[in-house]
Amino acid sequence: MQYHPQPAPGTARPWAFPAPDRGALPNGLTVLRCHRPGQQVVAVEIFLDAPLDAEPEGLDGVATIMSRALSEGTDKHTAEEFAAELERCGATLDAHADHPGVRVSLEVPASRLAKALGLVAEALRAPAFADSEIERLVSNRLDEIPHEQANPARRAAKQLSKELFPATSRMSRPRQGTEETVERIDSAAVRAFFDAHVRPSTATAVVVGDLTGIDLDALLADTLGDWSGEAAESRPVPPITADDTGRVVIVDRPGAVQTQLLIGRIGADRHDSVWPAQVLGTYCLGGTLTSRLDRVLREEKGYTYGVRAFAQVLRSSAPGSASGATGAAMLAISGSVDTESTEPALKDLWTVLRTLAAEGLTDEERETAVQNLVGVAPLKFETAASVAGTLADQVEQHLPDDYQAHLYARLAETGTVEATAAVVNAFPGDRLVTILVGDAARIEEPVRALGIGDVSVVTG
C-alpha cells in the first residue's frame, strides 16, 4: 500500500453541553426540560428525595422495594395491567434507590410520551402497594441476594463498603438490604416510607428529547401536575466518614481462577474545587487501556483484561445548604487478575502509585487526557438518556444546572501539577483498603509479604 502522513485535524465545530430550562409546576414539582433535535426516544428522569439513610432502623431495603413497587399497580391498573400498558407504549421504566434518593427513569418514543408519562404520574400519585405484590417483591429480592454474593465484583463492593464506613452509617450496609432486613419489609412499611418521603415539592423531573410538536406544559399539567402532597423541606445530609487505614481483606473463594481486586477509599466530590484535577489525574492513572495501570498490568504483563481507576459520587450537598458541604466520592481501582498473578499484579500496582507520587504526570499525559475528556463530550451526550442522566445527577448532588457545561472549561484549564497533586492525594499508597475476592489458600501468604497492610480473611 501507499503510505500517507498522519492527517492533521480540521477545524472543530463548537459544541456545548445543553442548557436546560428550569421551571416548576403548581404542585411544587421542579421540571428541567431540554429539546434535543433528532432524539426520537425521549428520556424522563425523576429524582425523589428519599435517601437510604431515611430508611427506618432494621428495614434496609425498604426504599428499594418501594421503588420496584411503583410499577406494580395503581388505583387504576393491576400490576400486570400496568406493565402491559407501559410496554404497549414501547416504554421502559426503571426505578432504583441509592444513597441520595430514588431515581425513576422512563424511556419512550416521543409520540407515546403523553400516555407513558400519564402512567408514571399514576404510579407516583396513587401506587397500590398491594400486600400480595409487596410479598412477591420481598421474596424475589431475597432470591436475588445469593446471586449477588456469588458475583465476585458485587461481593467485593459489598465488602469494601463494610470496611470503609462505620457500622452505624447506612453506607456500610448493602444498598438493597440484607436477608435479615428485607424479610421484615411489608406493605405497611413501604406505604409509610412512601408517605414520609415521596412528594412533588421535593422531587424533580427532567425531560429530554426531540420535543417538536409536543405541548410539554399541557402534557405535564395533565400528568405529573395531578400529583399532590404536602410541602416539605429537603432532608439534611449527614457527613460521611471512612476508615481508610491501609489493609487487605480477602474474601475466600476456594478454587477461583481469578482474584477480583477492589482497592478504595473516599475523597472529594464535585463541590470540591479539586474535582476537575481529580478527574484528569484519575484518568491518567486508570481511565483507559493506555493509562498507567493498564500500560503495565495489561499491555506489558498480561495479568488482566483491564484495570480501571474511578471516582463515583456517593452523595453530595451544596456548601450553602443547612448541613454544609458533606459529600464524598468513592475512589477506587477495580479489575481482576488470574490467581497466579495476584501478588505480582498488586506489587506492580503499588509501584505505579509510588512512581506517580515520586515523579508526577507528564505534560503529554495531561494533554492527551484533556483532549479525550473534553473531546468525547459530544459523543457521550448524543442520546437523550445520557443528557437526562447527567442533569438528574446534578440535581441529586445539589449542583447548578450549568455544572457540566463549565466542567469542560475547568478541565482544559487544569495543569499537570494540579492533576498530579489531586491523583496522588486521591490514591495514597498507605491509605487504601484492598479487597481481594479469591482463593485465600493461594494468595494470602504472598499478599501478606507485600507489606500493603494487615491481611485478614473472611468467608461468605
Add this chain to the structure above:
Amino acid sequence: MPMGHTATAQAGSGGLTATEHRLANGLRVVLSEDHLTPVAAVCLWYDVGSRHEVEGRTGLAHLFEHLMFQGSGQVKGNGHFELVQGAGGSLNGTTSFERTNYFETMPTHQLELALWLEADRMGSLLAALDEESMENQRDVVKNERRQRYDNVPYGTAFEKLTALAYPEGHPYHHTPIGSMADLDAATLEDARTFFRTYYAPNNAVLSVVGDIDPEQTLAWVEKYFGSIPSHDGKQPPRDGTLPEIIGEQLREEVHEEVPARALMAAYRLPHDGTRACDAADLALTVLGGGESSRLHNRLVRRDRTAVAAGFGLLRLAGAPSLGWLDVKTSGGVEVPEIEAAVDEELARFAAEGPTPEEMERAQAQLEREWLDRLGTVAGRADELCRFAVLFGDPQLALTAVRRVLDVTAEEVQAVAKAQLRPDNRAVLVYEPVESAEPADAADTDETDADDTDAHEGAGK
C-alpha cells in the same frame, strides 16, 4: 393493521438515507449524513468470525482482533488507542460468530484520522506484528475468558448450550472466545496467515455516518484505502445450514457451585434476514421479553417459582438463529416444575397465537429498540455494515423496523408452532453443589473446554 400504531411517520428510518460506493480494490463503502451533532462514526466490518476458524484454533479470530490494536505500519505500540482517544474519540472492536468489527466515533474534525488509522492497519498490520504482542495479548485474552466466563456463576452456560445446539464439526459449535488450549496453541504464523487470508479490502465493508461531507469523505477513503491490494485467498466458511427441527431434546445437567438451580434452553429458529426470523423475534418477545410477557407473568408473578424468566433471540445469518430461554429458580423449587410450566405456556401459545394486545406490545418494544439502535451515529454505522455484509444491502437497515411491524399474528403463531417445541431444543440444567472443591473437575476438563464462546462475543 400492523402499521396502525407505529411510533414515527417513517417507522424508524426517521428520514435517514445511505449511499453506496465501491473502490477498485473491492472495498464497499456506505455513507450516511446527519448533521445534528458534530460527530462522525467510522465502522469497518470484516467478513470473518469464529465460524471461519478451524479445529484446534478456536478463539483465533478474537485473539487476532486484539492484535489489530498493537500497532501497524505507521502506528507504534498502542498508537491506535492513543491517537483516537487523544483526538477526543472512542474506539473498540468485537468478534462474533459471523464477523469482526472495528469502530471509532470521532468529533467531526478528526474523521480523517480515523480513516487513516483503519487503512493503515488494513494495509500494513504485519509490518508491526511481533512475538511480543502475540504473547502479551494471548495472556490478556485468557484473562478476558476467565473474567467473563470461567469466574462467574453460569458463565460458561452460553458455550455449553451452543455446543449442544450445533453438532460437533458445525462452524457454530464453538463460540468466539475459544478454548484455553487453543489460545495456548495459536502461533504468530497462524495470526499472519489469518490476516493475509481475511483482512483484505474486498472482504470488508466500511461505513461512515454523521456530520460528514460525502464527497470529501469518499475522497479520503479513496486516498487512504485505495492502494491496498485486494486478495482472493479466502475460503468460504463451512456450510452452517441444518434441518429446521433438531428432532430430539438434547440435554446436559451441570453440577456446579452456583447460587440457584437454573433452566436454560436454546431453540433452533429461522436464519436472520428472513421474515420468519422477525416473526420468531415477536414470538419470543410475547413469551419472554419484558415484564408483561407470558413467562414472566406465569413464573415470576403467579407461580412465584422463578427469580427471573425470559427469552432472547440470537440472530444468525449463516446458521439457524437461537431462541434463548433463561430461568433462575426461586428458593427450593425444582427444575421439572419450571419445565412443565414453560412447556405448557409454549403449547398454549402455539395453539392460540398472540392476542392483538400482545402483538401491539411486542411490536412497540421492538420498534423502540430499533429507534435506540439508529439513534446514535455509531449504532447506525454498525447496522449499515451488518446488512451490507450479511445480506448484501445496507439499505435494509433503514427499513428493518418496517419489516418487524409488517409481521402478522398468524406468522408469529406459525413459527412458534413449528419450532418452539420440546423436540427442537437443547436444554441445560444447573444443579448447585455445596462449595469448595477446586471448580468441579467433572465440568472443566479439557474435553469441555474445547467448545466455548461469547454472547455478542468478546470485546477488545
